[in-house]
Amino acid sequence: MRFGVIVFPGSNCDQDCFYVLKDILSQPVEYIWHKDTRLNDFDCIILPGGFSYGDYLRTGAIARFSPIMKQVSCFAQRGGLVIGICNGFQILLEAGLLPGAMLRNKNLHFICKYVYVKTENNKTPFTNFCSRNQILKIPIAHNEGNYYIDKNGLKILEKNRQIIFRYCNQGGDVNKEFNPNGALANIAGIINKEGNVLGMMPHPERSSEEILGSESGFLIFKSIAKWLKNKR
Amino acid sequence: MLEVEIYITLKKTVSDPQGLTIKHALESLGYQNLEEVRVGKLITIKLNSKDKKKAKQKVDEMCQKLLSNPIIEDYSLKIKEVK
Numbered sequence: 001m002r003f004g005v006i007v008f009p010g011s012n013c014d015q016d017c018f019y020v021l022k023d024i025l026s027q028p029v030e031y032i033w034h035k036d037t038r039l040n041d042f043d044c045i046i047l048p049g050g051f052s053y054g055d056y057l058r059t060g061a062i063a064r065f066s067p068i069m070k071q072v073s074c075f076a077q078r079g080g081l082v083i084g085i086c087n088g089f090q091i092l093l094e095a096g097l098l099p100g101a102m103l104r105n106k107n108l109h110f111i112c113k114y115v116y117v118k119t120e121n122n123k124t125p126f127t128n129f130c131s132r133n134q135i136l137k138i139p140i141a142h143n144e145g146n147y148y149i150d151k152n153g154l155k156i157l158e159k160n161r162q163i164i165f166r167y168c169n170q171g172g173d174v175n176k177e178f179n180p181n182g183a184l185a186n187i188a189g190i191i192n193k194e195g196n197v198l199g200m201m202p203h204p205e206r207s208s209e210e211i212l213g214s215e216s217g218f219l220i221f222k223s224i225a226k227w228l229k230n231k232r
Numbered sequence: 233m234l235e236v237e238i239y240i241t242l243k244k245t246v247s248d249p250q251g252l253t254i255k256h257a258l259e260s261l262g263y264q265n266l267e268e269v270r271v272g273k274l275i276t277i278k279l280n281s282k283d284k285k286k287a288k289q290k291v292d293e294m295c296q297k298l299l300s301n302p303i304i305e306d307y308s309l310k311i312k313e314v315k
Contacts, residue, residue: 058301065298094301101303103242106249148246148304182249 001228003029004042006072006088008063013049013085016205021046024208025221034066043228044081045072047088049141049203059102059144060090069095081125081224082197086142089189089199098192098199099157100149105142106182112141114213115180117165117188117202118172124191125227126198127164129219135172136165136216138202140180140188145201147183147190157190165189165200234279236291237310240300241272275299284311 003021007014014031021029032039039045052063063069069091076082076097084092092098105111116137119130130136149157157163165188168174179186181201189200204217242248248270255269277294281287291309300307 057299061298061301101301103246103304104249106247108249108253146249150245150303182247 004032008034008052010052011050020208039071047084049086060094064095084199102144103146110143118168129223137214145181147187235314238275
């Protein structure tokens with residue numbers, strides 16, 4: 001089982017992801033420079049958070065043309081697991097690997113805090129370790145997390161159970177009051193139709209150890225490991 | 233030489249939190265009868281070309297590929313000759 005963490009100019013959660021995979025999940029992991037043009041023998045690729053290309057033009061808009069992204073696209077088409085976290089999610093949206101787009105947070109603030117999200121679908125490679133509707137406590141840290149998709153797109157996401165996480169309160173109530181950024185339908189994370197590409201705004205790598213205040217995020221990495229192990 | 237001005241705006245169906253905030257700020261300064269405020273981006277590109285038609289084609293391509301995100305944004309172009 002080999003993990004790869006892509007490093008774009010401006011990525012700043014790459015080391016946290018690397019650390020969690022190597023030292024907590026105890027799996028082999030490598031950094032992949034965004035200018036690399038080959039992805040060899042990886043089982044899961046992570047697009048980490050950060051501010052790739054300074055968030056210039058639109059978040060993720062320039063990173064999605066990094067040379068490695070062609071390979072990421074091919075890897076995803078072959079069924080490889082790809083997870084984009086925060087800026088990584090924004091890059092996946094710009095690359096068209098996930099549907100929709102990000103707008104600026106409704107209150108125009110950069111929001112950095114712990115939030116609760118409800119696991120809407122635990123039958124995915126990324127959430128199979130979570131129980132049904134499990135509430136996860138995971139921090140967000142972003143300025144553009146206001147997820148948008150047109151009405152028809154939302155219907156399709158709902159029909160295919162592609163909405164994986166929604167913002168909620170500690171008790172699991174999903175409503176506007178517990179929506180930190182204005183995201184449509186409280187969407188915090190979605191998966192592609194094929195079920196192998198996940199994008200999420202909350203940072204699981206920042207909530208994978210008790211000392212950090214929550215271990216909820218580690219469920220995501222454990223799910224991936226379990227799924228890859230069963231696949232073999 | 234040609235100068236192309238590219239105006240990028242959020243689609244009408246997409247809410248614009250910046251525009252709303254600016255509208256509130258203007259109203260608090262006493263400006264009334266504001267129907268709506270929307271914020272966009274202006275990108276100018278200078279092209280070493282004299283052919284407006286070709287320039288438009290090229291810039292349209294740039295807009296669709298990189299400069300705008302068709303899911304949330306519209307764009308319009310103005311092309312003029314400059315020295």
